[in-house]
Amino acid sequence: MNMCLAVALVAAVASGAAVSAGTPEVGPRMSDAALFQALDLNRPDLAAVREAVASGDMARAKAAFAAHIRSRREPRWFIDPDARPNASGRPANPNTAEADRALRHEFTSVGISHTFGPTIDWAYNPTTQPGSPYAADHEWTWQFNRHGVWDALRRAYWDTGDEKYAREFVAELQSWVHDSPVPVDKADQAPYSRWRTIEAGIRMAGPWPNALYGFLRSPSFTDDALIDMVKSMAEHADYLMAHPTTGNWLTMECNGLFHVGVLLPEFKRSAQWREAAISRLRAELEAQVYPDGAQIELTPGYHNVALHNFVGALRLARLNGIQLPAGYQDLLERMYAYDMWAMTPDRDLPPLNDSWHVNVKAEMADGFSLFPRRRDFQWVATDGAEGTPPDHTSHLFPYAGQVIMRSGWDRDAAYLAMDAGPFGYGHQHEDKLSLIMHAFGSPLVVDAGSYAYDASEWRKYVISARGHSVISVDGLEEHRSGFPRQQYVVKEPVPIVHRFTNAMEYAAASFGEDEHEGFGPDRLRPVVWTRHVVFVKGRQHGSARPSDGPYWVVVDVLVPRDSAVHAYESTFHLACPDVAVSQQARSVVTKSTAGANIGIFPLVMPGLELEVVKGREKPTIQGWLPKGHGITGVVPAAVPTFRLKGAGRQVFLYVFSPARPGEPIPVTAVAPAEPASQGPNAADAVAATIHFSDGATHVFSMVLDEHGGAKEGPIVAERGSEALARDVAPAP
Template structure:
């Protein structure tokens, strides 16, 4: 009701921004106004007429004709002001995506509810409306996007128009064309492991919901053969979400994304899918999601209580939203909740075909429902310093060389990455005969997370990726493609810790910058008397950080929060147009020769831990007197953990 009442006052909230929409001198809305921030997104969203559904709900609840009449007057004004264009356009009114969202999400539901009301749709208005509906269908048929999530949305809208208005000329042709393009788009845009090729969890949601609606339309229209064909395809999209979902039930903010409840989506659309409790590799998306239950001692030391989808004291709203899913997917605890799920998201894959960020080799970490290392979201699409920050390397947990990010590699791949895959990325389980979980793209949910075989030896899971830096003075890779090489290796000791190894090979003077972006809820403090150590605290959990370098070099470490000048740093955006201060740990090192940095992250303090790096860059991480981990960045497959895991 509040949204509908605000609309009666010409006040609208779009993508988190509220403003009064101006009107033309003749009384109609200024449909091209870009909102209070001069953002084209405002004009596009306003022309989708999403408020119609709120006004319709208010009318149906109250019977107050002011809500109904506001819909109809606005509809009349829009149709009068916007005859169909003769070609493709990116105008506020007729960009194909807006045409699709408008008819699919606003016009068709309103017409279905009010078409039999003679006061709402008398013959003259009905004729104008149906004529504009046909204009929309022809526009989408002839001027749709060529690819991407826009094409999928536009073809779903054309399908719905053909079904909702079957008596219009060419309605059957619209349906046939749209269904064919939707099938081709799926084959072109979705990897076998279920990831949409834009590799944005937000647009994965858009695509999954569109194909889910297609499946529902096919079921409702009795097309059983098509339903059987589409069910495993749609299942694969939801399976990808199950694979990447964080312990709090939300999504990682890879590429252009907002914080959204993946658990709520799965609960509604794919309740049969099991949520992985072990590590999952997505070989086409090039993403490794490390998971393990925290060792009991580690959970106690970190002060963590609870498990995924609900940690006591967590500030994350997604946790509360997902309690039902946790209940369905977990065995009830006899006495106390299980230890928290340790989670890491490591990007070693393609960049993404659209909405991509410079985030190759980015790492995110969570302990239970508490995020620690994060991707910072998208904030805005308006060109400028903040768009550069959120989409560029400075907004991610990566390395910079003389202020420049590394090569991001291809936007898409045509083969799954393996140990000799894209840019040398790979994955290994060492020290155990555990069977690796199947990729989340497998359409059979029971194969998503097979239990590993029993093993007396402790295991370590290792993933890595390679890239290069260009020269700071000549950033074009064609001019100087090998200014420096960077390999990042992430080792996961289940239940205990993560180790991140960055090996940079260069023989020229340069400044190497390491960035660690923390969740806005985190407090970051140095550990007294322990150089290179940090303690990162949240109300519900703690993360301990230890750092070592292969050789002493001049270094400067600083915490940056909410900086705007000389360039943005220390900001987080949980949703589009939302901006929050968040701490960033920045380590600058002056190097002139190869260097290895080792970072140990653990929910427990590990007071006996140590890091040793030999001259040939072999690494020994002693977690405690009984457990050590040997890592070789040159040959990651030779890494191993020895001792007794606790």
């Protein structure tokens, strides 16, 4: 046990806070005597408290300490308790709906609502009750205990001045503190816990300080309630000191610990809390952020969770004039830059792994406030009204293994993300080499995204390879999980071939070569799969011809390690559920009436089959998209599924052709072509003729090496004209 926590609990026991083995434990564990022992009573501003303690008058000491907390002007918080508006300054029609539900003890966690009676059971979970219509989801209890509803009560109190909101907060605070004593000896990360370390950190860095300062002037916030809150905050700090974890959790724990250390400087241990928190955060800026700026979980949403907690400590330190270690702020710049380079045209981030919607404009505004020389941050934050655009369009994250291709920075830009990196430190999906595509203001090829963290088959589907645009072998899906997660953190850039030019961009990577990569639960490695992606931007001369692009050519090469016949299945998840299918051409075209559309035109190889799966539950789930991160519910989605079977090397080639809203797909057909390379390399060539609606024809050609990489090319040329673009690269 951490020595500070041990001292605090021993003091509590010595003061009569302990209970017998058969008596329910209650909080706070810290007794009044232990509280005053923990305070630095030599501080001049605690003179009245010191005198009362010396005289043995605990009631007067508590009143004096509560009066001190109410009257102090430092430390500062982002809410000034004296700034609560009077009647004339309040909004005419405040939104108090969430706060009013809290008055009725009706709470929503992870999208699932439950109404308690007069007493709130803070360990309750409606999803695990007998007969529950929901799959078991322990996040319900955990996230309920983050106390986000207290922010709604505070806002309603400030907007209306009605004491009923303050009374409800005080009742909930005292109920929670009484029913949730801090764990002893070890962290409680189990189901039904009110003290997961992540929740402890989140509470201390937001909802609790907001409530402390927001209700501080309320007559309903009694001295007893205030003292209980301060005791519990100190217990939170000792608990977080004693039980650090790793990854994005650690950033939340340390941010919460730092907040208590800053906001309760009256405690003798406050300097230790601050120093431990900030030293851990400084070390984590090195340990869990790659040189390319990506956080090691490789989940853009959690990248920003970590970023917000690193920045949260920085902002509180600035507010209170606290110096942080050298280099702390500088190391944040690359995390903001990651958001900018990865950003989708709609100013979001690609939903890789367990990610969710991220407002990149808001992130860039924060980044620009910390790094005012980054005019590119300003440009994104203002949608181009101020600043300068980023100095290049497409970007490779060499450690994260994420490839971003884009035609420009406008909202109509063509955009592709390929996830070719390691499995990630946490929140992983089986999605290596999966693709995401946007064009003309619409998402077109999408990732399954994230789902509730429950035990449902839907959750299993979303994190599986079936929920992504990848290839399975002999009915077996990608499988990388099962190793200690530190093994998924790389020390060097991952093997990706890439070449970005003005006319064309190219990237290639493989699955099945790394020891962590295989197919099926036994992680079999019968095949190495290499995905080549070619982004044809066109001539860039401003012409509106359909053949001027943009479009993508994707080539999947499967090289077996044996001579057996293997069956391959390649899937792509479409944002639009309605599609038109041509079995003759094996092509699929989306039929959106509101946004852009995309056509997928494969090179028809002997034996190529096409099936569009939509809303299937048996024998395996396929053809669905989740409604959102952390919540239940799915909607049907169209998933074109291409199949090939054979021995030896097999190749899929597809052309992805996006079209503006209301316009026809520019590509009309893809057919075999003579390869550009003749002679001994011709047998290893892959070539296709791409026909466009304006009558133009492009020829794609590349020569493969024995491993499935590019030996020559790829080349894209307009028939009868010069090459549009050429790229020669070694095998990945």
